[in-house]
Each structure stands twice: as C-alpha cells, then as structure tokens.
Amino acid sequence: MQIAETITALRTQIKVWRQQNQTIAFVPTMGNLHQGHLSLVAKAQELADKVVVSVFVNPLQFNDATDLAAYPRTLEQDIQQLVSVDCDLLFTPTSEMMYPNGMEAQTTVSVPGMDDKLCGRDRPGHFDGVVTIVNKLFNMVQADIAIFGEKDYQQLLLIKIMVQDLNLPIEIVGSPTYRESSGLAMSSRNQYLTDPQREQAAELYQTLLTVKAQLEQGDQSFDAIQQQAIEHLNNSGFATDYVDIRRADNLEQAKAGEKSLRILLAAKLGQARLIDNIACNLA
Numbered sequence: 261m262q263i264a265e266t267i268t269a270l271r272t273q274i275k276v277w278r279q280q281n282q283t284i285a286f287v288p289t290m291g292n293l294h295q296g297h298l299s300l301v302a303k304a305q306e307l308a309d310k311v312v313v314s315v316f317v318n319p320l321q322f323n324d325a326t327d328l329a330a331y332p333r334t335l336e337q338d339i340q341q342l343v344s345v346d347c348d349l350l351f352t353p354t355s356e357m358m359y360p361n362g363m364e365a366q367t368t369v370s371v372p373g374m375d376d377k378l379c380g381r382d383r384p385g386h387f388d389g390v391v392t393i394v395n396k397l398f399n400m401v402q403a404d405i406a407i408f409g410e411k412d413y414q415q416l417l418l419i420k421i422m423v424q425d426l427n428l429p430i431e432i433v434g435s436p437t438y439r440e441s442s443g444l445a446m447s448s449r450n451q452y453l454t455d456p457q458r459e460q461a462a463e464l465y466q467t468l469l470t471v472k473a474q475l476e477q478g479d480q481s482f483d484a485i486q487q488q489a490i491e492h493l494n495n496s497g498f499a500t501d502y503v504d505i506r507r508a509d510n511l512e513q514a515k516a517g518e519k520s521l522r523i524l525l526a527a528k529l530g531q532a533r534l535i536d537n538i539a540c541n542l543a
C-alpha cells in the first residue's frame with residue numbers, strides 16, 4: 261500500500277492510474293478504523309480497480325474543542341489494517357495542508373434545509389464542516405465513486421445532495437451499517453464506553469427495532485412512538501437527543517401513510533454521543 265502524506269504525492273499517483281484507465285473508488289474516514297470502515301473498503305474494491313482511503317480528523321466539523329482533542333488517533337494500527345485488506349493508497353493530509361490559511365478563511369459549502377435538523381440541530385456547523393472537507397477531498401482524489409456508511413445516514417444524504425447540486429462527477433454509494441454481535445453499530449466513539457456501558461449501548465439498536473415493529477404493526481402515532489422510545493432510553497441511563505421517524509428520501513417529518521421511512525436516534529451514554537438508524541419500508 262502506498263501512503264501519500266501530501267496532496268502532491270496523492271495527485272502524482274492518481275495521474276498515473278488515470279493514464280492507465282484504472283477506475284478509482286474513495287473511502288474518506290477519520291481513522292481509528294474498525295470493521296465498519298473495512299466493509300466500505302471491501303465494497304470499494306468490488307466497484308473499482310483502485311481504492312484510496314483517507315484518514316483525516318477534520319477540525320472544521322467539530323464544534324467542541326474537547327471532542328476534537330479526545331478523538332482517537334491510531335494511525336499505525338490503521339495502516340496495518342488497510343495493508344491487511346489490500347488497500348491501494350492511504351492519504352494522510354495534515355490540517356495545515358487542508359486549511360493553509362486557517363479555518364476561518366476557508367471557503368465553505370453548505371447544504372440548505374438538511375443541516376439544521378437531527379444531528380445538525382444538536383451540532384451547529386458540523387455538517388458544513390463535513391460537506392466542505394468532503395468536497396475538498398473529492399477534488400484532490402478525483403475518484404469515480406465514493407463509499408459512505410449508512411450509519412451516518414444524514415451525512416450520506418447531505419453528500420448526495422451536495423454532489424447533485426454542484427454537479428460533481430462522482431457517484432456516491434451507501435453501504436450498510438456494520439454491527440457488533442450485540443447489535444451495537446461499530447463506531448470509533450464506542451471506545452469512550454466502559455464494558456458495562458458497551459453492553460448497555462446495545463439497547464439503542466433494540467429501541468430502533470421496537471419502533472420499527474410498532475410501525476410495521478400499523479401504528480401511525482409517530483409522536484407518541486418517538487416519545488415512548490425517548491422515555492425508554494432515558495430510563496435506561498441514556499441522555500437522548502432524539503428518536504425520530506422521518507421520510508427516508510429527504511429526512512422531512514414523516515406523515516401518516518408514507519411508506520419509505522428511516523428511524524434515527526442520537527443519545528449520550530457516559531462520555532460518548534452515539535447515533536444509529538434503520539430503514540423501515542411499510543408495505
């Protein structure tokens with residue numbers, strides 16, 4: 261596996277692959293890789309000749325300096341994991357390369373209507389930071405396809421909209437959430453949990469399944485179902501930010517009769533803010 265530490269080194273290799281007519285798939289990450297990330301790499305390998313992974317903890321998308329400082333950085337292990345799955349190139353830029361004039365001077369991208377709800381409401385500025393860095397990375401890597409996890413469903417939709425709105429020549433592919441055997445969605449933030457909390461955190465997925473079962477039984481009282489789920493999580497030791505039943509295509513509030521839904525939640529447990537979501541397609 262090649263490691264490109266600079267934008268120039270990355271571009272040099274991309275140019276060679278382009279001259280050889282190789283297709284390129286890209287998987288952006290913040291590192292601290294786990295099986296969820298590696299499942300995206302596997303999908304990328306199915307879809308293109310060459311796979312590029314980036315590891316960059318993007319300061320622009322953190323609205324809390326303590327959260328940014330605490331974010332786990334494990335580059336050596338990340339490299340070993342990527343070598344073991346035959347990744348072709350790892351791009352590891354620094355903040356100075358990404359924001360040479362500082363973050364305040366950075367031109368930003370914003371997706372209206374999508375970034376002020378759910379996680380956007382709880383983390384102001386977060387999604388502008390995400391779509392801005394993804395846009396920059398897309399321009400550097402020049403991939404044909406990029407793979408994103410459904411685990412971050414709102415992020416996946418925002419990126420699809422950004423690509424469409426800005427006519428970016430790249431295809432966005434979503435990949436299913438990879439879970440531990442308990443059902444807990446794998447996440448770098450699970451490291452903040454103690455062992456008992458990690459067991460407790462499996463309740464998030466169970467809650468999503470309960471909400472889904474209620475909807476499948478024909479219950480259309482969305483507000484009451486959401487409220488019940490929030491109370492259940494709060495009584496189980498979580499500080500719940502939201503449990504929401506939304507339209508799957510645009511994350512607008514779901515209305516009775518709508519068929520293609522997404523159930524999303526965010527909750528704090530100990531030091532970790534965890535998110536999860538599942539699809540719910542009603543017949």
Ligand code: AMP
Binds near residue numbers: 411412439446
């Ligand atoms: P992150 O490093 O957390 O920014 O995530 C990088 C990419 O991996 C994003 O597209 C995430 O949605 C995806 N991802 C993170 N956790 C999982 C998971 N458990 N299953 C599938 N994809 C994931």
